[in-house]
Amino acid sequence: xxxxxxxxxxxxxxxxxxxxxxxxxxxxxxxxxxxxxxxxxxxxxxxxxxxxxxxxxxxxxxxxxxxxxxxxxxxxxxxxxxxxxxxxxxxxxxxxxxxxxxxxxxxxxxxxxxxxxxxxxxxxxxxxxxxxxxxxxxxxxxxxxxxxxxxxxxxxxxxxxxxxxxxxxxxxxxxxxxxxxxxxxxxxxxxxxxxxxxxxxxxxxxxxxx
Numbered sequence: 629x630x631x632x633x634x635x636x637x638x639x640x641x642x643x644x645x646x647x648x649x650x651x652x653x654x655x656x657x658x659x660x661x662x663x664x665x666x667x668x669x670x671x672x673x674x675x676x677x678x679x680x681x682x683x684x685x686x687x688x689x690x691x692x693x694x695x696x697x698x699x700x701x702x703x704x705x706x707x708x709x710x711x712x713x714x715x716x717x718x719x720x721x722x723x724x725x726x727x728x729x730x731x732x733x734x735x736x737x738x739x740x741x742x743x744x745x746x747x748x749x750x751x752x753x754x755x756x757x758x759x760x761x762x763x764x765x766x767x768x769x770x771x772x773x774x775x776x777x778x779x780x781x782x783x784x785x786x787x788x789x790x791x792x793x794x795x796x797x798x799x800x801x802x803x804x805x806x807x808x809x810x811x812x813x814x815x816x817x818x819x820x821x822x823x824x825x826x827x828x829x830x831x832x833x834x835x836x837x838x
Contacts, residue, residue, distance in 0.1 A: 661786035676771045691723040692788035695781050699759045704742035715807040789817045
């Protein structure tokens with residue numbers, strides 16, 4: 629706007645009542661999603677002794693779940709087809725997970741009733757008590773802090789989107805997995821993937837023709 633007004637005043641010679649010095653430039657916020665490298669996620673899982681924490685992190689990453697969705701998963705929601713989730717805005721979806729994670733979840737929950745929550749707040753001594761969002765967040769953050777990584781759990785969701793894009797997954801599929809109602813929300817991850825595309829291009833193209 630400042631450049632436009634100056635152009636009108638100086639080049640079109642139209643008299644305007646505005647003080648150029650009082651128009652402050654606003655820095656555009658960089659809202660690129662922050663993610664965690666897959667290798668760091670794998671290291672955090674390997675270093676964590678409790679199966680509870682391992683599965684909490686693995687499911688958050690592989691299914692790209694919001695923390696509120698993660699703690700709401702019941703045993704009956706997990707099947708060979710993936711994890712059934714009722715997400716933000718009442719968006720109903722089934723998110724695929726790997727066979728290895730599915731088998732681990734089945735072993736972990738083998739003695740639980742179908743209506744039980746997958747992750748329960750054992751610290752309160754009540755096996756039917758849902759794990760709170762705050763407790764789940766802390767479990768995940770502590771696992772990464774032990775690896776020297778300061779993070780917040782939502783970054784695991786971003787990490788899945790980036791991982792899928794890096795491996796050639798289409799944006800519409802990622803939209804479904806993450807439960808975005810608007811494709812524009814998913815498209816922001818393409819900005820992150822540009823660097824990977826650039827690196828892949830240079831590694832496969834070889835030397836310039838010049």
